Amino acid sequence: NAGVMQNPRHLVRRRGQEARLRCSPMKGHSHVYWYRQLPEEGLKFMVYLQKENIIDESGMPKERFSAEFPKEGPSILRIQQVVRGDSAAYFCASSPSAQIYEQYFGPGTRLTVT
Amino acid sequence: AQSVTQLDSQVPVFEEAPVELRCNYSSSVSVYLFWYVQYPNQGLQLLLKYLSGSTLVESINGFEAEFNKSQTSFHLRKPSVHISDTAEYFCAVSDGNQGGKLIFGQGTELSVKP
Numbered sequence: 494n495a496g497v498m499q500n501p502r503h504l505v506r507r508r509g510q511e512a513r514l515r516c517s518p519m520k521g522h523s524h525v526y527w528y529r530q531l532p533e534e535g536l537k538f539m540v541y542l543q544k545e546n547i548i549d550e551s552g553m554p555k556e557r558f559s560a561e562f563p564k565e566g567p568s569i570l571r572i573q574q575v576v577r578g579d580s581a582a583y584f585c586a587s588s589p590s591a592q593i594y595e596q597y598f599g600p601g602t603r604l605t606v607t
Numbered sequence: 608a609q610s611v612t613q614l615d616s617q618v619p620v621f622e623e624a625p626v627e628l629r630c631n632y633s634s635s636v637s638v639y640l641f642w643y644v645q646y647p648n649q650g651l652q653l654l655l656k657y658l659s660g661s662t663l664v665e666s667i668n669g670f671e672a673e674f675n676k677s678q679t680s681f682h683l684r685k686p687s688v689h690i691s692d693t694a695e696y697f698c699a700v701s702d703g704n705q706g707g708k709l710i711f712g713q714g715t716e717l718s719v720k721p
Contacts, residue, residue, distance in 0.1 A: 526708060535697060535711040549708060584650055591707045594639045594658060598650040
């Protein structure tokens, strides 16, 4: 059973470009969470999605960031007009349901903005 | 809002020595507690969890943690560490009322020296 997959593993973008991060949850998991890890900090919750629905986006910056989890395909975290402060590791986690509190994490995407 | 505090950012120890990584959380009616481990350039792996029942929980590789409701703590212990335990350890909490999102502590870097 494949784990949570994220791609790309490393992404370099220049200021002003768009970054798209992909997350494929574990088989049978319909709940996806995105977290951001800034240098020397812990993980911060960004957004929680179920198929085709955003359930909780309380951790998402108000501008430039968006997330989706379509009926078919991976979950996408999109960052428009990236700035250097967006440089971080972005982790995706999945869970089979909201009542199962154990989350399985992917290897992360390390975004570097130059 | 729920919060988690890991009191030590770095813990250096010698191989075969005991170790305790401290974690305190802000009080809530009910919480679910987790320890995750992160090896360099990898995602997070669940080490152990407390959902209900016995307050002492154990992992397969010798770690244990005790849920102490009166002290709002969930400290991680191991009686004898190995070089391979060198990693960053994150304590996390979910109160179950917010869709299962995890609130993480800042992390503790465990460094085991020969």
